[in-house]
Amino acid sequence: MDLLAQVFVNGILLGGLYAIMALGLALVWGVLNIVNLAHGAFIMLGAYLSWYLFKYLGIDPFLGLPITAIVMFGAGYAVQRGMLNLIVRAPMFNTLLVTFGLEVVLTYLAQLAFSADFRTINPSYAGSNIAIGPVVVPIVRLAAFGVAIVLAVIMWLFLLRTRLGRAIRATAQNLVAARLYGVEPRHLYATTFGIGIGLAGVAGGLYGTVSQINPYIGATLTAKCFAIAIIGGLENPLGVIVGGLVLGIIESLAILYIGATFGDVASFGVLVLVLIVRPSGLLGRTA
């Protein structure tokens, strides 16, 4: 019983980390209709940025998150204005090709710049935990989980309540109508993409504190994010949290009960199941 409780908690905390990785991907996908295959590569870059801030400037990885987010926002804004804007209304296949190319380029540039050495963001508290009865809760994962929830709620309020958020949603729903009301889509698209990449940067900083960083972590993370976004649905940031949690818990339980090679089988199995039963995601509106 203790084991089950522990594994369940592990799954929830893992889910929080997954969710924060997928938030940006889901936002960009939902608004710009671009499945950003380079999302994982941006997570990787955010992780390196946090690592440099920690290693050379001594900035705590959690306190450094806003810096990472702002820098990555700028990078995302520039990439969208300079490159992705050219294909924003192109067929899906073109956007996949371009973002895939971007992922390859970023990955290899990262190896040139950072080498293939493994890095970890290892502040003194990185391995600390609190024990609740028989269950051990690693504090870094708990904090990452907290950051994920807070960011999802902020995103949700931002999209629902603010002018800019409404403009983003309006553009996603009906571009022509939004333009008639004075929305400038180029700036708006770039801002949205920037926010998505900023979120990826934050996810990278958190990932670096629980795992290791090398230039090649991106591709698998993109696949995970993709699954989470589909499971949770694209309409609502809170759906992404649900998607992350579902995936985290199912993976952890599958490893416990079926075997450690079945984590991915279980999570992508759920993906297929969701696509069949609720194609617009668990929290998505049913058609």
Added chain:
Amino acid sequence: MSINTLRLAGALFGAVALYSAPAVAEDLVLGASVQLTGPVANTGRYYKDAYEFTIDKINEAGGVKVGDKQYKLALKLYDNQSDVNLSVRQYTQLITQDKVNLLLGPFASNFALADSAISEKYQVPMVQGGGASDQIFSRNFKYIFGTLAPASNYFGSTIAMMKELDPAPKSVALLYADDSFDVSVAKGTRPLLTDAGFTIALDERYTSNASDFNSLLSQVKNANVDAVLMAGHETEILNFVRQAKSLSVAPKLYSFTVGVPSEDFRKALGKDADYAYGMSAWLPSTDLKDRWFGDAAAFAEAYKAKYGYAPDYHAASGAADVEALAKAVEAAGTIDPKAVRDAIAKLNFDSLYGTVAFGENGQINLAQTVVQIQDGNLAAVYGGKGFIEKPKYPMPTWDAR
């Protein structure tokens, strides 16, 4: 012509000159495909650096003498981007288009397993120092030789040591990744453990490249095992150790097939790397005499000076591969691949890596020395003759460090 065009032209000429160099008549060209980019680039670089380093050294000493002709060694190297299928194509290209004379290997068992089918098909010998899986050598292939100790016996010396520890561990968890090398390790380790009287309390295979070990670690903790033996890749082992700390999982001993001997591992983990056990078939000792480098310690020193990081057994194994080919060509008195193959099979010489002699199946047999990270340094703790340095055992709990 603008400056840029001139530069471009210069670069192109440079590149052409570089690539046409191995075509000079008196060169003996060794071909290899190594992971220079992609997820295993971190270990792949050991092979590239070791190959180049050793070839330069042999050429400095005049190259190799074949009959009455003097050859310089040259290297034709491709980057397989950590992709097995690409490496198979590149080895085919090395033989059929680049017409290299002999082959050096890639890193990792799954690569060597696939690539050795090419050397076998074209009957060009490959001496590889990157694949240890017993699978590679169980197919009666004639043209594949390996200088890594057999995977099935990676934990042999560790288990011998465990029997002599006080208090002796009783229950063991065996964790391994689902690839050729690690499955071979697990297969070989099981009977060693049961014969030595240990109970295998947990026997779990996990997905290669897994990054989350919390569920497995919770099971390890729940089973309350004394020792954890893990066969996996360096990234997984880094994650395992970090997550073990965050879940307060501290068995009396844990040992890993890779990572521990390499400097990079200790750098990434810092103090948390302490107490981890590993094994190495090679340590840079002055006892290992070498024709070209003097001895293993001199090799390690010169290597580090040139590349900026310390060589581990991967690099030494790669260097031994080049030396084995050089020796075999000299012994054969010809560069004909079939004759060289027979000469490789008969090799028996002392090198910086140890005595290089291949068994009937093509694999070397070397004993593994148990190593442990103690206060950030690598210490050899147990070898064929018993304890070398006192192991730090049992591992304290994480909050008592």
